[in-house]
Amino acid sequence: MVNYDDLIQFASVRQVEYIDAIKKFGSHRKAAKHLGVDSTTIDSAIKSLKNKAASKGHSPEHDMIHTVPDGYLVKGVSTLYDSDGVKKIQWVKSTVDSERQAEIMKATIAALSEEVRGLSPKINKINKSNSELLVVYPFGDPHFGMQAWAKECGENFDLKEARRVTLGAVDRLLSVSPNSETAILLPLGDIYHVNDQTNTTPGHKNQLDADSRFVHILQIGIETFRYCILRALQKHNKVIVRFVSGNHDPQAVWALAFTIAAYFDNEPRVSVDLSPAKCWYYKFGNNLIGSTHGDLTKPEQLLGVMASDQAVNWGLTKHRTWLCGHVHHSSVKEYPGVTVETFRTLAAADAYAAGHGYRAGRDMRSIVYDKEHGEIERHRCDIGMINDFLE
Numbered sequence: 001m002v003n004y005d006d007l008i009q010f011a012s013v014r015q016v017e018y019i020d021a022i023k024k025f026g027s028h029r030k031a032a033k034h035l036g037v038d039s040t041t042i043d044s045a046i047k048s049l050k051n052k053a054a055s056k057g058h059s060p061e062h063d064m065i066h067t068v069p070d071g072y073l074v075k076g077v078s079t080l081y082d083s084d085g086v087k088k089i090q091w092v093k094s095t096v097d098s099e100r101q102a103e104i105m106k107a108t109i110a111a112l113s114e115e116v117r118g119l120s121p122k123i124n125k126i127n128k129s130n131s132e133l134l135v136v137y138p139f140g141d142p143h144f145g146m147q148a149w150a151k152e153c154g155e156n157f158d159l160k161e162a163r164r165v166t167l168g169a170v171d172r173l174l175s176v177s178p179n180s181e182t183a184i185l186l187p188l189g190d191i192y193h194v195n196d197q198t199n200t201t202p203g204h205k206n207q208l209d210a211d212s213r214f215v216h217i218l219q220i221g222i223e224t225f226r227y228c229i230l231r232a233l234q235k236h237n238k239v240i241v242r243f244v245s246g247n248h249d250p251q252a253v254w255a256l257a258f259t260i261a262a263y264f265d266n267e268p269r270v271s272v273d274l275s276p277a278k279c280w281y282y283k284f285g286n287n288l289i290g291s292t293h294g295d296l297t298k299p300e301q302l303l304g305v306m307a308s309d310q311a312v313n314w315g316l317t318k319h320r321t322w323l324c325g326h327v328h329h330s331s332v333k334e335y336p337g338v339t340v341e342t343f344r345t346l347a348a349a350d351a352y353a354a355g356h357g358y359r360a361g362r363d364m365r366s367i368v369y370d371k372e373h374g375e376i377e378r379h380r381c382d383i384g385m386i387n388d389f390l391e
Helices: 004-010 013-025 028-035 039-055 098-116 159-176 214-233 252-263 299-309 311-316 351-355 383-390
Strands: 072-081 087-096 130-139 180-187 238-242 270-273 280-284 287-292 319-324 331-335 338-342 363-370 374-382
Touching (some): 004 013, 013 028, 028 039, 130 159, 130 287, 159 374, 180 214, 214 238, 214 252, 280 311, 287 299, 287 311, 299 319, 299 331, 299 338, 319 374
Parallel strands (some): 130 180, 180 238, 238 270, 287 319, 319 338
Antiparallel strands (some): 280 287, 331 338, 363 374
């Protein structure tokens, strides 16, 4: 006999509706008839619910009643029975539920960011701006929190230097780019070098060279991009911000995104996109711009991804491009109907990159799009120019 009251704690809204109908009408078949669905739909939903409950340690028909905490899954259960078949001891082995822990982290960050909601200062709109132009500022993999030692890697790099070169590049690029009505600030993933205090890569748990404590790294990243947005508001009347999730910071990026969104909540000229989607798109006149980090999808696949995701806008536009990070070097590949571009980073090479022979240059760019004719110009700022600009 199924105890549906015990299962409700693991159920979705729809599954709760199914359970209520089963309890009221007495069977899956009658509940399905009342709800206007096939009985196999309810059978499948209840089976899925039982599996979910079991993954949390709740399966009375198997003598499992010890649930694990939220954010964990049952890895295995060992039970000791006496000669009469009575359960004496049970051991529950658990493992991390990565997806659920990511959800919990997002919810926690969103709650904490409420403390800074609407604190951005008022900045007056500029008098003259060009609505026919769009300026995009792609930030290639900033890697805030990464540490490099010059004797080992060729150049020194730390949290302080990451902030210095980012602000220097943004200030210079803003000074030379046109006063378009709209600008897009587009960090292309791996904004943070580390995802949490373990200082390891989330996927493979490789040890990373981190400069400071995790909370300090988060703070400097937030302060840096807050400055970048405030500066952009002095140049453009509308600023769109999209923080792309990378393989180094799939959860940490949300601390940045939610905090920045809350801080500029009182500023209608700033729009922070908080979609969890890995691919992001923006249509500007005859232009369709897509962005993703680049760790999950190969360049040659992105043509089909854009055409599928943006079928209507694909047909309405002529100039289509992907702006991607991940590889830390400049490249442009043209496919039928779309180009895929990757960008350098302002960060120095860490020990891993230096040891594996990566020697790409370090710079940042701004790209100017005309509403009708696509990209019409771009500006570049490298490390040497930043040093000259800041002198």
